[in-house]
Amino acid sequence: MDKKVLIAIVIVAVIVVGVVAAAFVFRQSPEGGIVQYITVAPMNMKASLTNGDVDAYIAWEPYVSDSVVGGVGEVLMWSSEIMPNHPCCVVAVRNDFANGPNGQDLTRRFVKAHVEATEWMLDALGHKDGANYSLLVDMAVQFTTRNATVVEAAFEHVVYGYSMGSSFKSSLEEFTEMYIDSNLTTDDKLSSRGYSSIENFVDSYVNTSYLDSLSSVAPSDAILNPSSPIELGFLAGDLHQMAQVVAQNKAANDGSKSMFEKYGLKVENATGAPFASGGYEMTAFAAGNVDIGYLGAPPAILQHLNSGVGITIISQANSEGSGLVVKVGSGIDSLRDLENKTVATPGESSIQFLLLKIALEREGMSLEIRT
Amino acid sequence: MDKLVGAIWKLLRSNWLRILLGCASLAVFIAVWWLYSAYLHAEWPFSGRTPSSTAEYLPNPLQVLSAFFDSFAHRDPVSHLFMTSHIYASMKRIFFGFVLAFALAVPVGLLMGRSRNAEAFGKPIVEIFRPIPPLAWVPIFLIALKLFWGPIAIVFLGIFFPILLNVTFGAKSVDPVLLDAAKTLGAKKSHQFFKVVLPFTLPYLMTGVKVGLGIGWMCIVAAEMLGAVGGGVGYYIYNMAFQPAYFDRMYAGMLVIGLLSVLTTGVAGVIERRLYRWMGMK
Numbered sequence: 148m149d150k151k152v153l154i155a156i157v158i159v160a161v162i163v164v165g166v167v168a169a170a171f172v173f174r175q176s177p178e179g180g181i182v183q184y185i186t187v188a189p190m191n192m193k194a195s196l197t198n199g200d201v202d203a204y205i206a207w208e209p210y211v212s213d214s215v216v217g218g219v220g221e222v223l224m225w226s227s228e229i230m231p232n233h234p235c236c237v238v239a240v241r242n243d244f245a246n247g248p249n250g251q252d253l254t255r256r257f258v259k260a261h262v263e264a265t266e267w268m269l270d271a272l273g274h275k276d277g278a279n280y281s282l283l284v285d286m287a288v289q290f291t292t293r294n295a296t297v298v299e300a301a302f303e304h305v306v307y308g309y310s311m312g313s314s315f316k317s318s319l320e321e322f323t324e325m326y327i328d329s330n331l332t333t334d335d336k337l338s339s340r341g342y343s344s345i346e347n348f349v350d351s352y353v354n355t356s357y358l359d360s361l362s363s364v365a366p367s368d369a370i371l372n373p374s375s376p377i378e379l380g381f382l383a384g385d386l387h388q389m390a391q392v393v394a395q396n397k398a399a400n401d402g403s404k405s406m407f408e409k410y411g412l413k414v415e416n417a418t419g420a421p422f423a424s425g426g427y428e429m430t431a432f433a434a435g436n437v438d439i440g441y442l443g444a445p446p447a448i449l450q451h452l453n454s455g456v457g458i459t460i461i462s463q464a465n466s467e468g469s470g471l472v473v474k475v476g477s478g479i480d481s482l483r484d485l486e487n488k489t490v491a492t493p494g495e496s497s498i499q500f501l502l503l504k505i506a507l508e509r510e511g512m513s514l515e516i517r518t
Numbered sequence: 519m520d521k522l523v524g525a526i527w528k529l530l531r532s533n534w535l536r537i538l539l540g541c542a543s544l545a546v547f548i549a550v551w552w553l554y555s556a557y558l559h560a561e562w563p564f565s566g567r568t569p570s571s572t573a574e575y576l577p578n579p580l581q582v583l584s585a586f587f588d589s590f591a592h593r594d595p596v597s598h599l600f601m602t603s604h605i606y607a608s609m610k611r612i613f614f615g616f617v618l619a620f621a622l623a624v625p626v627g628l629l630m631g632r633s634r635n636a637e638a639f640g641k642p643i644v645e646i647f648r649p650i651p652p653l654a655w656v657p658i659f660l661i662a663l664k665l666f667w668g669p670i671a672i673v674f675l676g677i678f679f680p681i682l683l684n685v686t687f688g689a690k691s692v693d694p695v696l697l698d699a700a701k702t703l704g705a706k707k708s709h710q711f712f713k714v715v716l717p718f719t720l721p722y723l724m725t726g727v728k729v730g731l732g733i734g735w736m737c738i739v740a741a742e743m744l745g746a747v748g749g750g751v752g753y754y755i756y757n758m759a760f761q762p763a764y765f766d767r768m769y770a771g772m773l774v775i776g777l778l779s780v781l782t783t784g785v786a787g788v789i790e791r792r793l794y795r796w797m798g799m800k
Contacts, residue, residue, distance in 0.1 A: 185746070185747055186757075187660075187744065188657075188744050191660060191661060195661070198664060200664050243571075329595060330595035331595050331761070331762045332762060426761055426763075430759075430760070433575075446761075449762050449763065450762075450763040453762050453763040453764060454574040454575070454763035454765060455574045456763075457571070494757065494760075495597065495761060496596070496761040496762060515598070516597045516598065516599060518599070518603065518747070518748035
């Protein structure tokens with residue numbers, strides 16, 4: 148009897164050890180290594196890096212330069228090194244607004260002002276000794292609540308632009324494909340929204356007709372929508388979305404009118420704006436609180452497909468402008484060194500998360516949530 | 519086994535009306551939910567109208583139920599974890615938050631209930647900090663207390679005050695006649711405390727525990743909203759809503775919290791009854 152019990156115990160012990168060992172072996176990824184991630188709001192990332200919660204983070208400007216100028220972090224990799232010219236923030240319009248009274252005209256005028264503001268910025272950034280440059284830096288300091296050194300460093304890595312060419316579209320297709328691969332959206336959702344393929348979706352979701360017909364837009368002396376201003380959505384302190392700050396600033400135009408006003412538009416910040424994330428802004432779009440908004444392309448794609456938020460992308464706002472930051476003196480010199488380290492990301496659906504995943508997968512490494 | 523079946527049968531027979539009423543309230547709720555969802559989606563019996571733009575935000579109960587089971591059967595699309603991992607992570611936070619809150623609130627509450635000076639000293643702080651929503655502390659706690667203790671501290675706040683207030687009130691309202699009787703019978707200070715004050719406070723304490731656990735669960739989304747390690751049910755709910763906008767999964771997460779709260783409150787109730795019996799109170 149005793150012997151039987153002993154044998155039973157031995158067998159159980161062997162099985163348990165075997166299972167644990169197998170689990171351990173399967174956890175170790177055979178090729179490459181695992182990088183762990185957690186979700187942290189970008190404004191808290193510098194603090195998390197400083198207090199040692201994370202070894203690195205990936206975020207948009209100015210949260211990259213914030214750590215670099217502060218002497219806390221150094222940039223391991225700019226997003227342009229991972230994916231040159233990758234799209235980032237876009238301008239989107241709520242379909243019910245665009246199809247409503249005067250919607251087409253108001254939207255076209257908005258895009259015109261957006262393009263003019265973007266060109267003004269490009270010109271200002273090209274002449275660092277000019278008055279416009281210091282005006283732009285002043286505006287950015289106010290908008291981001293970061294100091295001038297941080298803002299100027301950040302401007303170096305953001306590419307402003309509005310046109311939506313074929314590379315823009317193919318990048319969006321790539322992102323959508325990655326989302327489908329990771330189940331953040333599905334082929335079923337795509338077809339249930341009436342899209343036959345990813346290309347078909349991006350083609351109809353990106354509407355270049357406003358950009359193409361800008362030559363027909365003339366300045367207007369009168370405000371066309373005095374009683375129903377355009378409700379503008381944008382993210383808190385996001386340097387990528389400076390165009391709307393410039394277009395609202397009178398000094399950037401002729402001093403008496405802003406660029407929006409020049410084209411006859413009354414624009415006001417939507418209820419809830421500035422938003423903390425693109426996800427919130429999409430919810431506000433769905434609620435009808437935002438008419439036209441600046442936000443990252445990924446939430447715009449995801450929530451449109453998954454919950455049918457009816458918006459259309461009408462212009463690009465910027466490309467590039469994100470960075471992977473590691474702690475100064477951490478000894479992390481390459482992506483490989485990130486193995487078993489923790490990286491903070493703004494969330495699994497963010498463009499920064501996708502870029503990090505792309506970069507790690509090229510090294511044969513994978514990204515997993517820290518448990 | 520027979521004994522168990524017998525006990526259940528007895529419970530059913532003596533409480534059938536209340537059990538029926540409980541089921542009826544759930545049935546009414548689910549029916550209203552289903553009807554409203556059908557109305558928004560323009561499904562039967564509202565096939566005639568055009569679907570509302572907000573329809574996507576209210577899936578029907580069946581979809582939520584299938585998302586609920588799916589979250590246990592498959593890894594979720596955002597964090598690639600099973601619901602069991604989320605539950606484990608959240609339970610851990612509730613557990614630590616509860617243990618800390620209990621260990622601090624009970625002695626402080628007894629002290630404040632029994633000593634007027636202690637109450638005068640503690641009350642201003644309690645009254646100022648009590649109404650501050652735990653959500654307001656999220657960024658500070660996360661940075662100051664870091665990723666492990668930060669979320670726990672938020673849950674702690676939710677559980678701490680209900681226990682503290684109930685214990686204070688219970689200790690304060692001990693019938694002076696009982697204390698006098700104990701004194702007359704020659705009870706020492708320590709006996710007065712352990713035989714009179716503590717048993718008298720116990721029902722209040724347990725009410726505080728049950729209310730506190732409920733509020734602890736209410737804080738879990740706030741606690742896990744930013745920078746939760748290893749997921750959590752709150753993290754699941756928050757991210758399902760704001761990242762891919764999978765609302766059926768979001769509601770499934772809410773259902774999980776509801777069930778977990780029923781479970782923890784139920785356990786507290788069982789402990790309460792055991793305690794009463796053990797202390798000879800019933």
